[in-house]
Amino acid sequence: MTKQLNVDVAIIGAGTGGMYALREVRRSKQSFVLIDSGPLGTTCARVGCMPSKVALHIAEYWNAQKEFERYGISGAEHLRLDGAVAWQALREQRDRFAGGAANNAIKAAGEHLLMGRARFLEPTLLEVESESGIQKVKAKSVIIAAGSRPVMPGFLQPFAEHCITTDEFFEMQELPQSIGILGLGAIGLEMGLALARLGVEVHGADMAETVGGISDPEVSKVALAEFAKEMQLYLGAPAELAKADTGVLLKAGGKQVQVDKVLVALGRRPNTDQLNLAEAGFELDERGNPLFNPNTLQVGDHPVFIVGDSNAYRPLMHEAADEGAMAGYNSAQETPLAFKRKTSLAIAFTNPDVISVGARFDELNQDDILIGTASSQANGRSRVISDREGVLRLYANKHSGKLLGASMVGVRAEHVAQLLALAIERGETAHSLLQLAFYHPVVEEIVQAAAQDIARKIPEASGLPFGLVLADA
Numbered sequence: 001m002t003k004q005l006n007v008d009v010a011i012i013g014a015g016t017g018g019m020y021a022l023r024e025v026r027r028s029k030q031s032f033v034l035i036d037s038g039p040l041g042t043t044c045a046r047v048g049c050m051p052s053k054v055a056l057h058i059a060e061y062w063n064a065q066k067e068f069e070r071y072g073i074s075g076a077e078h079l080r081l082d083g084a085v086a087w088q089a090l091r092e093q094r095d096r097f098a099g100g101a102a103n104n105a106i107k108a109a110g111e112h113l114l115m116g117r118a119r120f121l122e123p124t125l126l127e128v129e130s131e132s133g134i135q136k137v138k139a140k141s142v143i144i145a146a147g148s149r150p151v152m153p154g155f156l157q158p159f160a161e162h163c164i165t166t167d168e169f170f171e172m173q174e175l176p177q178s179i180g181i182l183g184l185g186a187i188g189l190e191m192g193l194a195l196a197r198l199g200v201e202v203h204g205a206d207m208a209e210t211v212g213g214i215s216d217p218e219v220s221k222v223a224l225a226e227f228a229k230e231m232q233l234y235l236g237a238p239a240e241l242a243k244a245d246t247g248v249l250l251k252a253g254g255k256q257v258q259v260d261k262v263l264v265a266l267g268r269r270p271n272t273d274q275l276n277l278a279e280a281g282f283e284l285d286e287r288g289n290p291l292f293n294p295n296t297l298q299v300g301d302h303p304v305f306i307v308g309d310s311n312a313y314r315p316l317m318h319e320a321a322d323e324g325a326m327a328g329y330n331s332a333q334e335t336p337l338a339f340k341r342k343t344s345l346a347i348a349f350t351n352p353d354v355i356s357v358g359a360r361f362d363e364l365n366q367d368d369i370l371i372g373t374a375s376s377q378a379n380g381r382s383r384v385i386s387d388r389e390g391v392l393r394l395y396a397n398k399h400s401g402k403l404l405g406a407s408m409v410g411v412r413a414e415h416v417a418q419l420l421a422l423a424i425e426r427g428e429t430a431h432s433l434l435q436l437a438f439y440h441p442v443v444e445e446i447v448q449a450a451a452q453d454i455a456r457k458i459p460e461a462s463g464l465p466f467g468l469v470l471a472d473a
């Protein structure tokens with residue numbers, strides 16, 4: 001007879017979302033089971049955020065030699081890069097991150113960790129297939145934190161031997177001489193640039209007319225000009241592959257090129273299609289994802305919650321963490337609470353980085369906003385670090401000056417993104433933000449310049465100089 005386990009909460013997935021959910025479930029002293037099909041270690045640490053940043057870091061080191069001659073440093077021609085050793089070092093660092101995350105799961109769940117693949121039979125009844133057989137789990141509530149996987153469209157099947165995704169990318173035993181990148185979202189752009197900086201010939205294709213999902217045309221223009229210096233860009237047409245004598249042909253927009261390998265970075269799809277949701281009685285949208293509330297994370301009116309990449313709402317690590325905590329907390333409530341979502345924030349670590357904070361350009365009514373613009377080349381610190389071009393476009397309400405969002409490509413824009421996320425979250429205006437002291441020379445002074453550009457267009461009633469207020473009497 002099939003064994004049945006009865007718990008308060010069943011969590012499907014021990015990734016970032018699942019682990020943050022577990023923290024709240026344990027805090028509320030509910031009984032639980034944490035189910036994972038393995039490998040443990042989280043997507044972020046195993047094949048995502050962390051190994052990709054190590055790759056970019058190695059590439060930065062190697063690429064720094066391009067500046068040597070200008071500063072009188074000679075002998076760079078004697079340097080050589082062993083790509084196999086570089087990727088091995090990457091894996092060692094990755095293993096420390098992923099090992100730490102896996103240990104956290106094992107320690108936090110203890111004997112309540114069930115290694116196996118879960119699917120729904122009913123909204124609160126699961127079937128888990130593990131090495132020791134099939135087991136049923138009956139829970140008062142279920143948290144779906146099953147993550148996502150890379151999209152691999154059918155038209156790539158005939159070329160499977162040449163195609164890799166980020167699941168295989170960090171396992172490469174040597175770097176290819178040339179690579180095609182299909183899709184120039186955050187993954188394609190970051191990994192394409194890392195390889196280009198390591199000396200690989202990179203050809204990147206995207207059917208959009210931009211890269212990194214940039215919607216502001218001015219930022220896009222600067223980003224395209226910068227990234228085209230490092231990789232061939234094929235934009236605005238769907239890409240195809242065709243057979244070649246060696247490697248594979250990448251075809252896009254009437255052009256074609258032979259490459260050794262292709263990194264498929266066409267997005268990620270939630271793993272919800274493997275959970276038997278429709279049959280178990282969940283209502284699904286046209287893409288097969290369950291309908292849920294992004295403030296409570298509740299699925300329909302079931303005692304079921306969905307978090308992280310599984311719900312495809314904001315597929316980023318910090319969002320998976322927040323959503324996990326919301327769902328874990330709500331699993332103990334009679335009526336789930338609706339949480340305020342934080343200012344949206346995205347950073348591609350592409351140096352110059354591509355960032356988006358708060359409202360996107362294409363979400364705003366152009367008649368209602370003022371745009372403050374500032375250039376990296378007018379920012380002292382950015383110029384010292386690099387001669388790369390960059391631009392910040394800061395969006396504000398045209399009457400109140402309240403900051404609404406920003407888009408930027410620029411050197412160390414990751415720091416600008418964090419500062420602006422705080423400013424927007426706190427409801428700052430261009431004028432109030434200027435009351436902050438900006439040290440010189442820091443990259444963040446670009447925010448001051450863009451805020452001044454807005455403040456100039458909305459004179460303050462006090463008539464005082466920008467950013468200054470009178471001392472208390």
Ligand SMILES: Cc1cc2nc3c(=O)[nH]c(=O)nc-3n(C[C@H](O)[C@H](O)[C@H](O)COP(=O)(O)OP(=O)(O)OC[C@H]3O[C@@H](n4cnc5c(N)ncnc54)[C@H](O)[C@@H]3O)c2cc1C
Nearest residue numbers: 013015016017037043044048049118147308309315316317
């Ligand atoms: C190359 C790359 C770079 C990235 N860089 C960044 C970055 O810089 N910053 C950022 O914020 N985000 C980044 N991301 C995105 C980030 O990694 C994800 O948003 C985040 O890891 C999602 O966490 P999660 O908890 O939803 O899923 P996961 O960590 O994937 O956890 C899902 C878990 O569910 C388990 N599972 C799946 N199906 C079942 C089942 N049926 N039964 C039992 N268990 C199951 C899996 O084994 C897995 O352990 C990157 C992603 C990639 C691929």
Ligand SMILES: NC(=O)c1ccc[n+]([C@@H]2O[C@H](COP(=O)([O-])OP(=O)(O)OC[C@H]3O[C@@H](n4cnc5c(N)ncnc54)[C@H](O)[C@@H]3O)[C@@H](O)[C@H]2O)c1
Nearest residue numbers: 183184185186187206207208238239265266267315347348
């Ligand atoms: N630094 C970061 O925060 C970071 C880094 C990497 C990944 N991530 C996250 O990981 C997830 C997956 O990233 P991703 O870059 O794979 O997905 P994505 O959805 O961001 O980008 C996919 C790209 O593929 C293009 N595309 C789709 N079909 C195509 C086709 N047939 N031909 C040509 N182009 C096509 C799209 O236009 C898009 O630009 C995202 O949610 C992303 O936010 C974040």
